[in-house]
Structure formats: C-alpha cells, structure tokens
Amino acid sequence: xxxxxxxxxxxxxxxxxxxxxxxxxxxxxxxxxxxxxxxxxxxxxxxxxxxxxxxxxxxxxxxxxxxxxxxxxxxxxxxxxxxxxxxxxxxxxxxxxxxxxxxxxxxxxxxxxxxxxxxxxxxxxxxxxxxxxxxxxxxxxxxxxxxxxxxxxxxxxxxxxxxxxxxxxxxxxxxxxxxxxxxxxxxxxxxxxxxxxxxxxxxxxxxxxxxxxxxxxxxxxxxxxxxxxxxxxxxxxxxxxxxxxxxxxxxxxxxxxxxxxxxxxxxxxxxxxxxxxxxxxxxxxxxxxxxxxxxxxxxxxxxxxxxxxxxxxxxxxxxxxxxxxxxxxxxxxxxxxxxxxxxxxxxxxxxxxxxxxxxxxxxxxxxxxxxxxxxxxxxxxxxxxxxxxxxxxxxxxxxxxxxxxxxxxxxxxxxxxxxxxxxxxxxxxxxxxxxxxxxxxxxxxxxxxxxxxxxxxxxxxxxxxxxxxxxxxxxxxxxxxxxxxxxxxxxxxxxxxxxxxxxxxxxxxxxxxxxxxxxxxxxxxxxxxxxxxxxxxxxxxxxxxxxxxxxxxxxxxxxxxxxxxxxxxxxxxxxxxxxxxxxxxxxxxxxxxxxxxxxxxxxxxxxxxxxxxxxxxxxxxxxxxxxxxxxxxxxxxxxxxxxxxxxxxxxxxxxxxxxxxxxxxxxxxxxxxxxxxxxxxxxxxxxxxxxxxxxxxxxxxxxxxxxxxxxxxxxxxxxxxxxxxxxxxxxxxxxxxxxxxxxxxxxxxxxxxxxxxxxxxxxxxxxxxxxxxxxxxxxxxxxxxxxxxxxxxxxxxxxxxxxxxxxxxxxxxxxxxxxxxxxxxxxxxxxxxxxxxxxxxxxxxxxxxxxxxxxxxxxxxxxxxxxxxxxxxxxxxxxxxxxxxxxxxxxxxxxxxxxxxxxxxxxxxxxxxxxxxxxxxxxx
Numbered sequence: 020x021x022x023x024x025x026x027x028x029x030x031x032x033x034x035x036x037x038x039x040x041x042x043x044x045x046x047x048x049x050x051x052x053x054x055x056x057x058x059x060x061x062x063x064x065x066x067x068x069x070x071x072x073x074x075x076x077x078x079x080x081x082x083x084x085x086x087x088x089x090x091x092x093x094x095x096x097x098x099x100x101x102x103x104x105x106x107x108x109x110x111x112x113x114x115x116x117x118x119x120x121x122x123x124x125x126x127x128x129x130x131x132x133x134x135x136x137x138x139x140x141x142x143x144x145x146x147x148x149x150x151x152x153x154x155x156x157x158x159x160x161x162x163x164x165x166x167x168x169x170x171x172x173x174x175x176x177x178x179x180x181x182x183x184x185x186x187x188x189x190x191x192x193x194x195x196x197x198x199x200x201x202x203x204x205x206x207x208x209x210x211x212x213x214x215x216x217x218x219x220x221x222x223x224x225x226x227x228x229x230x231x232x233x234x235x236x237x238x239x240x241x242x243x244x245x246x247x248x249x250x251x252x253x254x255x256x257x258x259x260x261x262x263x264x265x266x267x268x269x270x271x272x273x274x275x276x277x278x279x280x281x282x283x284x285x286x287x288x289x290x291x292x293x294x295x296x297x298x299x300x301x302x303x304x305x306x307x308x309x310x311x312x313x314x315x316x317x318x319x320x321x322x323x324x325x326x327x328x329x330x331x332x333x334x335x336x337x338x339x340x341x342x343x344x345x346x347x348x349x350x351x352x353x354x355x356x357x358x359x360x361x362x363x364x365x366x367x368x369x370x371x372x373x374x375x376x377x378x379x380x381x382x383x384x385x386x387x388x389x390x391x392x393x394x395x396x397x398x399x400x401x402x403x404x405x406x407x408x409x410x411x412x413x414x415x416x417x418x419x420x421x422x423x424x425x426x427x428x429x430x431x432x433x434x435x436x437x438x439x440x441x442x443x444x445x446x447x448x449x450x451x452x453x454x455x456x457x458x459x460x461x462x463x464x465x466x467x468x469x470x471x472x473x474x475x476x477x478x479x480x481x482x483x484x485x486x487x488x489x490x491x492x493x494x495x496x497x498x499x500x501x502x503x504x505x506x507x508x509x510x511x512x513x514x515x516x517x518x519x520x521x522x523x524x525x526x527x528x529x530x531x532x533x534x535x536x537x538x539x540x541x542x543x544x545x546x547x548x549x550x551x552x553x554x555x556x557x558x559x560x561x562x563x564x565x566x567x568x569x570x571x572x573x574x575x576x577x578x579x580x581x582x583x584x585x586x587x588x589x590x591x592x593x594x595x596x597x598x599x600x601x602x603x604x605x606x607x608x609x610x611x612x613x614x615x616x617x618x619x620x621x622x623x624x625x626x627x628x629x630x631x632x633x634x635x636x637x638x639x640x641x642x643x644x645x646x647x648x649x650x651x652x653x654x655x656x657x658x659x660x661x662x663x664x665x666x667x668x669x670x671x672x673x674x675x676x677x678x679x680x681x682x683x684x685x686x687x688x689x690x691x692x693x694x695x696x697x698x699x700x701x702x703x704x705x706x707x708x709x710x711x712x713x714x715x716x717x718x719x720x721x722x723x724x725x726x727x728x729x730x731x732x733x734x735x736x737x738x739x740x741x742x743x744x745x746x747x748x749x750x751x752x753x754x755x756x757x758x759x760x761x762x763x764x765x766x767x768x769x770x771x772x773x774x775x776x777x778x779x780x781x782x783x784x785x786x787x788x789x790x791x792x793x794x795x796x797x798x799x800x801x802x803x804x805x806x807x808x809x810x811x812x813x814x815x816x817x818x819x820x821x822x823x824x825x826x827x828x829x830x831x832x833x834x835x836x837x838x839x840x841x842x843x844x845x846x847x848x849x850x851x852x853x854x855x856x857x858x859x860x861x862x863x864x865x866x867x868x869x870x871x872x873x874x875x876x877x878x879x880x881x882x883x884x885x886x887x888x889x890x891x892x893x894x895x896x897x898x899x900x901x902x903x904x905x906x907x908x909x910x911x912x913x914x915x916x917x918x919x920x921x922x923x924x925x926x927x928x929x930x931x932x933x934x935x936x937x938x939x940x941x942x943x
C-alpha cells in the first residue's frame with residue numbers, strides 16, 4: 020500500500036524517503052511532455068499523472084513529485100491522452116516523431132496505476148497520429164511484465180503505418196548490487212532480469228536499461244565511471260548471449276529537490292558528474308553490441324547549482340547531443356582527449372574538478388531538447404508555434420538547405436537537409452494506397468490488369484509531389500532557404516506526353532511490369548542475339564527496361580505512340596513538372612536513367628541506332644536530350660515557388676534513378692563499398708571509377724548519379740514473398756523473428772526457390788516459386804518462415820557471387836535492413852559482416868545530390884565525400900558477423916540452391932537430391 024502523503028515509503032522504516040506528491044495537479048492533465056533528438060530520430064517523452072508506483076520502495080525515485088497519492092481512473096487518463104495528442108507542439112511534429120517513451124514513474128504495465136483501457140486507447144492514438152513511429156518504449160518494472168499482454172501490444176502496434184518496435188524500459192539506477200538494492204532498495208535481482216531478457220528476445224522485444232552515473236554521495240568520479248563500465252560489459256555480454264537488442268540509457272545524476280542528494284549537495288558532500296566524465300563512461304560501449312543514449316535534461320527538478328548542466332559547458336552538452344543522434348564514438352574520443360573543436364580544460368579528468376558554487380543556476384537552454392523548449396509543456400502552456408523549430412538551436416541562420424524527392428513505386432518521400440551541420444531537418448512521406456486512395460492502387464500498382472502487368476496513373480505521382488511540398492510549406496523549415504532540389508525515381512517506367520503536356524496514355528508501365536518479355540526477345544533477335552545485345556547496350560534486354568515497353572506501346576496502342584512528343588522515365592517526368600510542366604518544363608534525360616532504357620550503352624556513352632531504328636523510325640525524335648549527371652536543368656517554376664513558398668532561384672538538379680541515388684544515400688562516393696537493399700526487390704550495388712570487366716550481362720551496368728559506373732544486381736523477389744507469408748498467417752515482424760529463431764539454419768534440407776512473380780536475375784519472367792525437400796507435414800509457419808528467409812537471401816547471393824566482390828562489410832538499407840534475422844542470414848550466407856545504414860535511402864541521396872551540384876556550380880571546392888559522409892550513420896548495434904560454426908551448412912545451402920535452380924532451367928549441375936540429403940543430415 021502507498022503510505023499517506025508526507026510519510027516515508029520504505030520497506031525499512033529506518034530509511035527515509037523524501038518527496039511530496041503533486042496534490043494540486045488536475046487529474047485530466049498529463050504531467051509532462053518534451054522532445055529530444057537521437058540516432059532513432061525525434062523522440063517524444065510523455066509522463067502521465069497517475070497513482071505513484073505501488074512498488075514504493077525505490078529510495079532514489081523523485082518522480083512521485085509529479086504523481087498522485089490516489090488512484091486515477093481510466094476516464095481521466097483518456098482525457099490526459101487526448102491532451103497529449105491535441106497539444107499544438109505534438110501536432111506540429113506528428114509526422115517527425117519516430118519514438119515515443121511512455122512513463123508514469125515506472126509502472127505503466129501495472130493495471131492498478133495505469134488502466135489497460137487507457138493503454139489500448141493510447142496505442143490507437145499512436146497509430147492514428149504518428150505515421151512514422153518506429154519504437155514505443157514503455158517504462159515498467161519486471162514485476163509488472165506479462166508476455167501475453169506485450170504480444171497483444173505488439174500486434175496493436177503492427178496496425179500502424181510503419182512497423183513499430185516494442186521496447187521495455189527498466190530502471191537499474193546503479194549496476195553495483197549494494198547501491199542498487201541496499202541503498203536504493205530497488206529490489207532488482209539480475210537473475211530475474213536475465214529471465215526477462217531471454218523472454219523478450221524470444222519475442223523480438225527490445226530492452227532499455229536506465230543507469231544513473233554517480234547516484235550517491237561518497238562515490239568518487241572514477242568509481243562512478245567504473246560502475247557504468249561494468250554495466251556496459253554486463254549488458255553487452257547479455258545481448259550477445261540472448262541475441263537481444265539492448266540500449267543503455269545513461270542519466271548523469273543531479274541533486275533533485277526533496278531528495279537526500281539535495282541535502283548532501285548543500286553540505287558540499289556531493290557533486291554531480293561532469294559531462295566529460297559522462298563521455299568517458301559512454302565511450303566504453305564503443306565496438307560493443309550496445310547503443311547508449313545520454314539523458315541531458317534534469318527535467319527542471321534540480322536545486323540551484325545542483326545540475327550536471329553548468330554554465331560554460333554548453334559546447335560539451337552539444338557534443339553529447341550529437342553523439343545521441345549519431346552514436347558516433349569518435350565524438351566522445353575527441354571530447355575526452357581534447358582533440359575536438361571544443362576547447363577543453365586540460366586538467367579535466369575523472370576524479371578531478373571543484374564543487375560548483377551552490378548559487379550557480381542552470382543554463383537557460385534545455386539541453387537534450389533540440390528545439391530549446393522548456394521542460395513543462397502542460398496543456399495551456401504550449402509555446403507559440405511560430406517559435407517551434409525543426410532545426411537545431413545552433414544552426415547558422417544563413418545556411419543553405421537542400422531537398423530530395425524520391426518518387427518510388429509505393430510512396431513519395433521528401434527529405435530536407437542542412438549540409439552545414441550534417442542534419443536532416445524534415446522527412447515527409449505520402450503513401451499512395453493510404454493517402455491517395457482515389458487512384459485505387461495496391462502497393463502503388465493498379466491491381467488486376469492482367470498477368471505480369473504493373474501500371475500506375477502518372478497523375479498520382481504529381482499529386483503526391485504536391486502533397487509533400489505542401490507539408491514542407493506547412494512546416495517550420497525555412498523553405499525559402501532551399502537552394503536546390505534533386506529527384507530520385509523508380510527506374511524504367513514509361514510516361515508518354517504530347518507536345519502540350521497531356522498524357523497520351525493514362526497509365527504508365529512500371530519497372531516490375533514483365534508483360535513485355537516477347538518484345539525483349541524480338542529486340543534481341545533484331546541485333547543478332549544476346550552477345551550482340553551486350554555489345555550494343557552493355558546489358559541484356561530485360562523486360563523491366565523501357566525499350567520493350569516502348570515497343571509494346573507501338574504494337575498495342577499505336578495512336579498513343581504517334582501522339583507522344585516525349586517519352587519520359589518517371590523521375591524525368593517529375594523534373595519536367597517541377598520546372599514548369601506544360602508551361603515550358605524541361606524535357607531531358609540523365610545518364611543513370613538512360614542506362615536503363617535498353618537503348619543507350621553506359622560503357623561507351625553511345626545510343627544504339629540499330630535498336631532505335633528497329634523499334635520505330637520516329638523514336639529518336641521522341642527521346643529527351645541527354646544531360647550530364649551534374650547538370651542543373653533549370654529552376655523551380657514560378658507557379659510552384661509561389662504555391663509552396665519556395666525561392667524562385669531554387670535550382671533543379673538532373674537527379675537520377677532510385678538505385679543511383681540510394682547508392683549515394685548509403686555512402687557510395689567512390690569504389691570499394693557494397694550495399695544490399697532489402698525492399699520489394701533486392702539489390703546489390705557497388706561503384707567503379709572506370710567500367711568493370713565485361714561479363715555475360717547477368718549483372719546490370721549503369722552510370723551512377725555522379726558520372727561513375729554502378730554495377731547492380733537486382734532480383735525482383737524479396738520483401739514481396741516475406742509480406743505475402745506474413746499476410747497469409749497474420750504475422751507481425753516480431754512473430755516472424757521468433758518463429759525463425761525456433762528453426763535450425765539449413766531448415767532440415769527444405770529450400771524455397773522464391774521466384775514469386777517471375778525473376779529478373781536469372782532472367783525468367785515466367786518463373787514460379789518451387790519448394791524443394793518439403794513433406795506434406797512441413798508447410799508450417801515455422802518452417803515456411805525459415806524457408807522464406809533463407810530462400811530469398813540465397814537467391815540474392817546467387818547473383819552476388821557473379822560480381823566477384825570481396826568487401827570488408829556489407830551495408831544494408833531498405834525496409835528489412837533493421838531485422839536481426841535478415842541481417843544475420845545475410846552475414847552467414849555472404850560470409851561477411853552486415854550492418855544497417857540509418858537514413859532515408861534514395862530521398863536522402865537525392866538531397867545530397869542537390870547539395871553536391873549546387874556546390875559544384877558555386878565552386879565550393881568540397882569533395883563529394885565531404886558532403887555525403889556526415890550523413891552516413893552506421894548502426895553498429897545491429898552489426899551481424901558470420902557464425903563460423905554454420906559455414907559448412909551454408910556452403911551446402913549455396914550448392915543446393917544452385918543445383919535446384921539449374922535443374923529447373925534445364926542446365927546441368929550437381930545432384931540436388933544428394934545435396935538435399937546431406938543438408939538434412941547436418942541441419943536437423
């Protein structure tokens with residue numbers, strides 16, 4: 020039971036617990052909310068006003084100062100929730116919020132303090148209001164965790180617009196057992212906690228562990244750092260052992276009002292940790308499978324001078340903020356060695372320094388709240404929205420901003436960046452199915468048009484562009500400072516326009532339309548066969564390419580071809596619209612998109628006159644002129660500039676295809692890097708300064724967005740099979756990961772050849788999937804999940820091996836890049852480390868492309884890598900390394916996949932039945 024207000028709450032009556040309740044707080048108002056920036060994006064912290072945690076014995080807890088001494092009913096909690104989602108500050112940022120941390124003093128999952136009805140209502144509001152939410156973190160004690168309830172919560176979160184990960188936040192306070200349980204009376208046993216980790220990891224839930232640095236008087240700075248180091252080692256070992264995702268949340272301790280620390284501080288017996296010592300503690304996590312987030316807010320609860328945030332240390336706090344956003348440990352290295360740009364006190368070291376004057380006040384800036392908001396944003400106290408900035412408080416008001424548009428198959432995304440500080444200011448996404456339902460698409464494609472047909476209405480893309488530009492205009496980003504914009508687009512799609520800018524065909528064939536395989540066969544015959552085609556265009560003539568689509572248009576709808584003045588690829592169509600459309604819009608191509616036409620040779624830079632003439636004598640006049648990759652094609656049209664408050668001087672860069680700009684957005688500024696994209700299709704790409712050696716055309720060759728050469732493997736089947744399986748069995752992402760964990764690598768010799776919708780590599784447009792080694796009882800969710808995972812990765816590897824690459828690591832991007840199961844399978848099958856790249860992929864690459872072209876035209880002298888590298892963030896916490904003990908099984912899988920694939924295509928090879936038998940004996 021909770022003791023009455025003013026009484027000490029402790030299992031040991033001799034111990035005193037100093038705090039008071041907030042008696043005057045309205046039961047219909049939440050306690051607090053604020054924002055922070057991190058490596059995961061913008062975070063919203065919400066603290067609800069509820070009954071204090073029933074545990075009631077944690078001596079260090081000062082949160083009851085914002086709690087009620089009596090139970091708060093669910094109706095009042097619903098009104099608190101309405102207040103959160105109705106807050107102007109939240110509404111202004113709702114599309115930016117990537118993570119929500121939900122707290123009420125550590126007992127959200129306790130029905131007695133937070134009603135389950137209110138919790139479900141909160142989850143529903145999350146799904147409605149936060150379309151980009153990727154993590155929900157719930158603060159709780161292990162005693163309140165019910166796995167069945169968590170699984171239900173995870174399923175509710177799965178109904179949102181994007182996959183949302185559930186995270187449990189557990190307060191350790193200190194790693195030292197004596198401090199944690201004897202002094203703080205935390206009552207947290209490590210064995211019980213390890214059991215929770217094992218269960219949470221099994222379901223794919225993540226853990227956040229809160230630790231306080233220097234939480235008690237009498238603890239030296241060096242001892243406080245050592246305590247955090249032990250916590251890092253313990254959690255890192257646990258993460259490896261249980262294959263768990265764990266984050267350490269490090270809170271420097273401050274002297275909070277009404278606590279023993281405040282008394283000790285006033286007596287000169289306690290000094291909060293210095294920020295340099297916090298950096299030393301966090302640096303211990305470098306190279307470990309553990310992310311660290313540093314709490315940089317004292318939440319307005321510190322006594323005067325009792326905060327770890329001291330006047331004059333603003334630059335240090337700014338560097339720790341930067342570490343939170345990037346998880347770049349080099350920032351911490353520079354801090355503790357004094358090698359950074361900030362002037363540090365050379366005498367500063369662990370265990371040194373003086374106790375601050377008790378009359379020093381906290382700095383005015385609320386560190387850790389990037390927008391500079393105060394800690395209290397209760398209803399009725401929201402700041403003027405005109406003062407809310409999406410940009411860091413330290414940004415130079417005169418810095419130039421740049422935008423990137425990615426018009427992809429399923430959505431349109433806008434990214435705005437500030438290269439001066441290496442920051443992404445805005446990300447907006449329009450999902451065609453959800454946000455533009457009047458076009459009737461499914462996964463961005465008009466359904467049921469016939470076998471192999473994939474088409475969309477090009478007007479949908481223009482409406483989506485208008486929508487994201489309007490969101491930019493409605494945001495607080497100073498869009499008039501956007502100096503350049505570049506467009507990324509889905510490659511190969513055909514858009515036909517007449518001279519007045521009208522569509523001559525109301526739908527556009529897309530990259531994944533394979534209904535033109537007969538046209539591709541005919542074109543190959545016209546030039547003398549596959550070898551001659553390679554000589555002509557440097558690639559095979561694939562059904563995805565545009566040449567076959569043009570010939571199909573001529574054969575099936577000749578009037579639409581005759582009326583067409585220009586045949587566009589998707590992103591060139593968007594460029595035309597941005598530069599004026601029917602009122603003088605620029606009609607042009609770039610080398611990257613020209614590479615995928617099937618009419619231009621990226622090796623030689625020459626058009627294939629033979630192919631163009633074979634298709635139609637008028638075709639050459641309908642193809643837009645080719646401009647260099649670094650060209651400025653014009654400026655944004657005055658009409659669009661006026662509508663969306665953009666500068667009429669905003670240049671429009673040449674842009675390129677999504678593969679080219681995704682490569683730039685993952686750091687391909689020169690040779691040597693390899694990126695795997697795990698999206699609807701799967702790709703492997705690398706960049707060369709000069710054309711790579713010619714091969715049989717299995718690997719496509721393009722120009723990249725900077726004029727270099729891009730070698731690209733593309734398999735048309737990847738996430739499509741994964742998503743179809745999940746829909747069939749009603750699985751969320753966590754279910755898939757859990758089921759895979761219950762099956763052995765190698766799957767007992769069962770293998771899926773995942774050619775669901777034909778296949779691009781190998782070139783089999785009529786292919787269907789094949790299940791090999793399955794008995795009648797084997798079509799279970801567990802076995803099928805493992806088969807889908809391994810089959811798609813093996814299919815991707817079979818093409819990758821033809822590229823003859825030996826990278827030091829493989830960078831992962833795309834929707835499945837953050838999956839532990841997919842990342843580990845990539846590492847095992849490709850026999851090299853895999854690591855996800857954070858960021859916005861092709862849209863980010865487009866923004867970087869715009870910045871690069873603008874700087875080249877203004878003779879800045881900065882190399883491409885200087886612009887791009889600050890935006891490339893590697894998620895070391897998700898790095899996967901190959902398991903040596905699986906090497907023999909993986910090699911058998913590779914050989915089996917190759918053998919079955921060859922037999923299906925009528926080619927010779929190893930005996931798949933013998934290989935299957937051997938794999939069964941080793942993997943069961």
